[in-house]
Amino acid sequence: MDRLTQYAETLDTAAIKAEATPQITPVDSAFTVEEAYQVQKLSVDRRLARGERRIGVKMGLTSRAKMLQVGVDEVAWGRLTDAMLVEEGSSLSRAKYVHPRVEPEIAFLMKAPLAGKVTAAAALAAVEAIAPAMEIIDSRFENFKFALEDVVADNTSSSGLVIGPWHSPRQDFSNLGVILEIDGEVVEVGSTAAILGHPLRSLVAAARLVAEAGEQLEAGDIVMAGGITAAPNLSPGQTVRNTVQNLGSVMFQVE
Numbered sequence: 001m002d003r004l005t006q007y008a009e010t011l012d013t014a015a016i017k018a019e020a021t022p023q024i025t026p027v028d029s030a031f032t033v034e035e036a037y038q039v040q041k042l043s044v045d046r047r048l049a050r051g052e053r054r055i056g057v058k059m060g061l062t063s064r065a066k067m068l069q070v071g072v073d074e075v076a077w078g079r080l081t082d083a084m085l086v087e088e089g090s091s092l093s094r095a096k097y098v099h100p101r102v103e104p105e106i107a108f109l110m111k112a113p114l115a116g117k118v119t120a121a122a123a124l125a126a127v128e129a130i131a132p133a134m135e136i137i138d139s140r141f142e143n144f145k146f147a148l149e150d151v152v153a154d155n156t157s158s159s160g161l162v163i164g165p166w167h168s169p170r171q172d173f174s175n176l177g178v179i180l181e182i183d184g185e186v187v188e189v190g191s192t193a194a195i196l197g198h199p200l201r202s203l204v205a206a207a208r209l210v211a212e213a214g215e216q217l218e219a220g221d222i223v224m225a226g227g228i229t230a231a232p233n234l235s236p237g238q239t240v241r242n243t244v245q246n247l248g249s250v251m252f253q254v255e
């Protein structure tokens with residue numbers, strides 16, 4: 001087995017077993033970002049081979065708060081499958097994750113394909129709806145510690161997503177207030193402007209990055225725009241809610 005296939009298998013197994021695995025880059029200094037995206041695809045292909053269905057993509061590290069939290073300062077993307085969907089208002093099991101965290105986000109629902117270098121206007125024209133959302137991230141690496149190459153190989157820590165009510169994108173969503181609450185207590189506040197200055201920039205970047213991988217955003221895809229604040233840890237018993245100005249709330253519980 002070649003080394004990239006081995007890394008993909010190791011990361012996929014770590015996710016299935018909810019057991020941390022050592023970082024790749026300290027022992028493979030030649031590991032490149034391009035190879036890491038190949039590992040990501042190989043690892044997600046294993047999920048698809050088990051019957052999971054591709055539902056879209058996520059953008060990661062699109063805000064200063066996220067970059068500072070994990071010490072990586074480049075935008076990255078990952079792949080979403082239907083098995084990652086957590087029903088809005090439902091409970092997820094902490095035991096299925098290594099060390100989960102939650103990110104307040106907004107999500108796009110695509111109504112037309114999009115790929116390559118596109119303008120913000122073209123990106124907006126391809127959007128059916130926007131929604132308040134949360135991503136559950138769970139690095140498969142020990143101590144939630146990684147370099148860019150590691151986290152890209154690990155599907156940018158993607159583990160779950162929760163989507164709230166869909167709304168028309170024909171409104172100004174460039175600078176909407178965001179409040180993340182755990183057990184009714186405000187733990188993070190932010191603005192959609194934290195996503196690259198405007199969430200549409202994240203969609204423009206997603207179109208460019210998927211095209212570089214020979215793929216495209218499809219009609220019906222969900223695109224997670226990226227974490228707006230630092231991501232708090234999740235523990236059993238918590239109720240987690242993200243409220244986005246004008247878009248309403250989305251919540252889940254941890255058991």
Ligand code: 0L1
Nearest residue numbers: 060061070137156157227
């Ligand atoms: O912004 C994100 O969705 C997170 C990307 C990966 C970094 C992390 O695990 O915090």
Ligand code: MG
Nearest residue numbers: 103135226227
């Ligand atoms: Mg995220």
